[in-house]
Amino acid sequence: MVHAAKLGHPGGDLSSADILATLYLAVLRIDRLRPEAPDRDRFIMSKGHCSAALYSTLAAAGILEQSALDTYMKPLSALNGHPDRNKVPGVEANTGPLGHGLPIAVGCAMAGKLDSAAWRVFVLTGDGELQEGSNWEAAMAAAHYKLDNLTLIVDRNGIQQGDFTESTIHLEPLADKWRSFGWNVRDVDGHDPGALLACFGNLPAAPGMPTCAIAHTEKGHGVSFARNRPEWHHHVPTAAELEAAIRELEEHAS
């Protein structure tokens, strides 16, 4: 998709792909035929720039037509570079500017609590994104309002647009930060579906507390020449790179 569109964010797509696949195929209670049903679980993709991963997952989950993927970022396509909830089924918020997803997720969780609803709220943020202060405003509110129906997953790939997070504005000790804000923190291998399933299988991690799952991931995961390289944040693969990457990923899958 990114190769065809000549635009995109493949590094982060690959770091979040396993998380998204696990959520949509095994965790989220969403009726693929009624993705707007009021009792659905909410998933908010705060790192909206990884739209290719989100759209692919929505298609794999049967919520979005597979054929729509071919229109990614083409003129007048519903599949913009950043998701539009009014055009793409299953999208909850028009994200793209960073630091927006968690506040929205907090509001969703407040609504769920008010109704004593069974549905749950999940939100995926990047790690560099946590430099946006709005996240910490939302973090305080989530703990204050005891939103144990809310799970934040941090795609901790360690790299942001320009460089590694720790050499830009360091985030560590990240787990301690969330703990000090009143969250229950879990560390999980973000590329191990079994570990992710176990992490999401018994929620909330602690009653009365929001959960933060720090998913340790690798930018460009599964592609040897892209992995852990900042320039792959928005590098568009050449035809040769695409072919090599697909070969590697298929070998890994088999």
Place this chain on the structure above:
Amino acid sequence: MSELFDCRDAFAQTLEELAASDSRVVAVVNDSVGSTKLKNFGKRFPDRLFNVGIAEQNMVGVGAGLANGGKLPFVCAASCFMTARAMEQIKADLGYSRYNVKLCGMSSGLAYGELGPTHHSIEDLAWTRVIPNLTVIVPADPIETRSAMQAIACHEGPVFLRLSRMPVPNVHPSDYQYEVGKSVRLREGSDITLIANGVLVSRALDAAERLARGGVSARVINMSTMKPLDRAAIVDAAKTTGGIVTVEEHSIYGGLGGAVAEVVATTCPVRMRILGAPGEFAPTGSEEFLLEYFGLTAQGIEKAAVELLQLVRGA
């Protein structure tokens, strides 16, 4: 002199009524329970008042999330902080995402007077009216505040309702019904038109009265919906009265004057005067002092209208 009212009282009372009749209604505030007059709302509906603390970006995002979860959130905070601090959330989470959230910007314009330009909100209309899908409303009195609140509760889509704290008289009859996108002709007139909104509507009416004494027939239009704009009323004023004075408690750039001028210039060009804060940070002074300082009084409006009329008639 007519009795004066703080529109926040009508706002708070109406919100309580809406909450009593519609279980979806919730309020979100930023440590502004007192300044939004929602103490009683909190007493009556304690679990439906979300105070997110001094955190405007989160406040607006939370509003979007509550709407996603089936609630009808009224997000209430000082207009200066709500708009400037959370503009990107207003754009992306409300306008672009089209979430059904009602932003209630309190103490707008120059209401904070001596507290200074950090607390004045004379840019908010310029900022909000460029956001697609966002309806922008500036009520003129308690009657319109109440009716507009009832209207936006039934209106699907994000709204910015701009309120003041400056006491104003009622300019509408008690049975007035606000309609989104429809202006109100409060006074007939044929020589010139005064288009105002918010707390300055009553001053425009006073100016029209003064003009009448001098033999000038001034139409007065309350353009309480800034977006969508009542273009027909503006075109008619341009065609039939030949000159328009706009009056707003806002910068003269990008607000009501700009909105009216965009219509006038592209449909029926006539001379205009745009009255407001003249693109500078206000000096120290009370709201009343500053309104006078910027010529936003009945006399100031009258003077601008007379000068405009001389220009039009001399041309």
